[in-house]
Amino acid sequence: MIEYATIEHTRESWRLDEAVWTRVRNVIAFLMLLGWAGCAAGFFQDSERFFRSYLVGFLDVTLIALGCLFFVMVMYLTGSAWSVTVRRIFETIMVTIPLAAVLVLPILGGIHHLYEWSHSEHVAHDKILLGKAGWLNPEAFVIRAFVYVLIWSVMAIRIYTNSTAQDKTKSVKHMDSTSAWSAPGLLLVFLSVSTAAFDWIMSLNPHWYSTIFGIYVYAGGGLACIATVTVICLWLRRHGILAQSIHLEHYHDLGKWMFALTVFWAYIAFSQYMLIWYANLAEETVFYTKRLVGSWKFVSGLLLFGHFIVPFFFLIQRRVKRNLGALLAAALWILVICYIDLYWMVMPNFDKEGVRPHWLDAVAWLAVASTYAFAFWWQLKKHSLVPEGDARLEQSLAHVNI
Amino acid sequence: MADLAIKSPEMLDEVTPRLVQGNSTYRSLTEDISRIVEKGTPIQWWMAFLPSVAIAGMMFAMLGYLVITGIGVWGNNSPIGWAWDITNFVWWIGIGHAGTLISAILFLFRQKWRTSINRAAEAMTLFAVACAAQYPLFHTGRPWRAIYWLFPLPNTDLNMWQNFRSPLEWDVFAVSTYGTVSALFWFVGLVPDLATLRDRATGVRAYVLGFASLGWRGSARHWRHYEMAYLILAGLSTPLVLSVHTIVSFDFAVSLIPGWHTTIFPPYFVAGAIFSGFAMVVTLMTVARWSLQLQHLITTKHLENMCKVMLATSMIVGYAYGTELFIAWYSGNPYEQFAFANRALGPYWWSYWAMVSCNVITPQIFWFKKCRTSVPIMFVASIFINIGMWFERFVIIVTSLHRDFLPSSWGYFRPTYVDILTFIGTMGLFMTLFLLFIRFLPVIAISEVKGVLAQEDHVTKHGHGAHH
Secondary structure: OOOOOOHHHHHHHHOOOHHHHHHHHHHHHHHHHHHHHHHHHHHHHOHHHHHHHHHHHHHHHHHHHHHHHHHHHHHHHHOOOOOHHHHHHHHHHHOOHHHHHHHOHHHHHOHHHHOHHHOHHHHOOOHHHHHOOOOOOHHHHHHHHHHHHHHHHHHHHHHHHHHHHHHHHOOHHHHHHHHHHHHHHHHHHHHHHHHHHHHHOHHHOOOOOOOOHHHHHHHHHHHHHHHHHHHHHHHHHHOOOOOOOOOHHHHHHHHHHHHHHHHHHHHHHHHHHHHHHHHOOHHHHHHHHHOOOOOHHHHHHHHHHHHHHHHHHHHOOHHHHOOHHHHHHHHHHHHHHHHHHHHHHHHHHOOOOOOOOOHHHHHHHHHHHHHHHHHHHHHHHHOOOOOOOOOOHHHHHOOOOO | OHHHOOOOHHHHHHHOOOOOOOOOOHHHHHHHHHHHHHOOOOHHHHHHHHHHHHHHHHHHHHHHHHHHHOHHHOOOOOOOOOOHHHHHHHHHHHHHHHHHHHHHHHHHOOOHHHHHOHHHHHHHHHHHHHHHHHHHHHHOOOHHHHHHHHOOOOOOOOOOOOOOOOHHHHHHHHHHHHHHHHHHHHHHHHHHHHHHHHHHOOHHHHHHHHHHOOOOOOOHHHHHHHHHHHHHHHHHHHHHHHHHHHHHHHHHHOOOOOOOOOOOHHHHHHHHHHHHHHHHHHHHHHHHHHHOOOOOOOOHHHHHHHHHHHHHHHHHHHHHHHHHHHHHHHHOOHHHHHHHHHHHHOOOHHHHHHHHHHHHHHHHHHHOHHHHOOHHHHHHHHHHHHHHHHHHHHHHHHHHHHOOOOHHHOOOOOOOHHHHHHHHHHHHHHHHHHHHHHHHOOOOOHHHHHHHHHHHHHHHHHOHHHOO
């Protein structure tokens, strides 16, 4: 039986316990050291591989933060009440996005290792690449990367400061201000994430193109972000933090979102695959033929089952969404499969024979993830764990799924 | 924490504006909505109905002429084998989508503001599907045989078997499923309200309504089953909102024609459908709330929300236009590049720019609250959007076909008077059905609005957290 909390009830658990905080910080710091030391070693051992692995890791975690940015803006625009008690977790992940300005540097530095269009002597012999050199050239690529991060950072910081200011002032004017920022913000963020997906992933094979690609990439990021928030909340719950503010009803809704985004991802993935398969044009099918070579075809099959069929039938059940253990399993699985999805988008451009796992894949991911996690954890302590000044807080605490 | 509690209706309005206004009570709600169908037929209704029937009659005359003479009475030619027929089909099907989105998806998203508009919007879905269905049916030229062309039925005279690889065949199943589920959903939602009308009626009317309301008594058990059925139908309708227009987009996107074959088509078509559907709902509901005096139930807040949805879907559609243009250039494919240059600058440039100005530029006014809350402005804008969405389909279909790979077979499409009158005729059919609907059925879901009223009453009297 769940307890439906009132504000007074949960007051004590809205701050992180100092001892817990320090312990976790130390663990993250250790992992960060380990990750970056491993990256340095990997860079000297096999720099080609380092850049590829790093790209996948960077995309995976950055897309989670961008997914949070998207959802926070949507929550404000729709006046969402159920999500208020979980929103601070979304917001704190979101506000780590300025770190991307630093974390993107290895990709910009490794541009010649990753992107064939960055070699002007190669482009000179390729009529098609010459045609798109106005977009795909190193200078424009670097400038665009910083513009993207700037847009995301401005939006994230603006929303975060508004939300935390409201903790004290308890005034709806912050809420209105964030809504006003979120409408154009949603547009700018969606546009920039799509073009970032074109730049960072689609241009790995610069001859290939697909208009839906930006939506495909962001759909995965949105899904991974809900899974991340679910995992974080469940971890906090295990330590007695926010156990009453974020109760079963909120987890049920997070589960619904994971289900909905699983279906949405599958819808976009199917649309892209089916249309390319049906038209059977060589310049488009190359994307999939590359991914049906050798062991890549098992990864492709794994995506079909692991990214759609299995989570679909698992998460469609009400009892799964209302069972915290099962929900945790689903969320963790989704995080794994979203990583595999990105791996499957990036690596077949290089490992043409089949999957070639490398220790750097794990280490590079660890470096990026722990860096974002460190910023997240640092920021989480600064403010209340729940937006306590939100006018819809009581509604959220009392939220029930009928 | 006292300053957080919502104590007065004015405070609630600041955070979540109330959706039922004008001191309504349960009794006054029943009265306001039932009275529309119970009182005598107003003369204004006849003034709208008779011309609509006449225009619908014109459609049937045109279709009769087509059947007797042949498809040649339309302006379709080679290479433009599809023109106004499928443009109108897609336009009408798209308009239906707002109804399903409002009744199903907004229900799952717990958007209470849907309750005042869902009934009418869903009715529009059904009527729009009826209008859309005319085009593929009559494009076969022999509609009485169409059943064998469309459905996999054994037949000896035609020796016909469907091509299941064709998205046109998938369309048959998608649209007929959509029509069926929408009709069921609409009817299930109507049952409690029909019972309300029955309880107020006498004589034959009471008997007919009693039959239609399936013996509804409003017991707790009835409500429990009703709520469950409603939720299941909402769950079933939600994928239909996406699947129908997705499959419509496949009609084009599976081909090899530049301008048709692009992967963004499915979500882009769905967003466009919702966009056009909301425009049609705004067009009709602004008129209906005024003529039926329902301003306290279909409030400015409802209209403002619809304007916001139009703005959002307009931006999605704009995103798709932009992405298509960008990728056409980026692809380096000369055929793609030509198709898009030809759209914007070729002989049909006017239709492309009509589309862009109606669909992307016009809705920008909805960034301003003044425009989102002004009924005349949103009415005019919604008409522009209706026109723009028609042009979108025209642009996709006709401009992509009229210049194919061989310049020797290029052509130009001009509609004939049959094309034009048939299209206007479907609007007559739509209006006829819609006017019959507001005359005979409760135009607003009485029981659902009462649910919202109950909740808002509760919140203002006892504060947010108190219930449960």
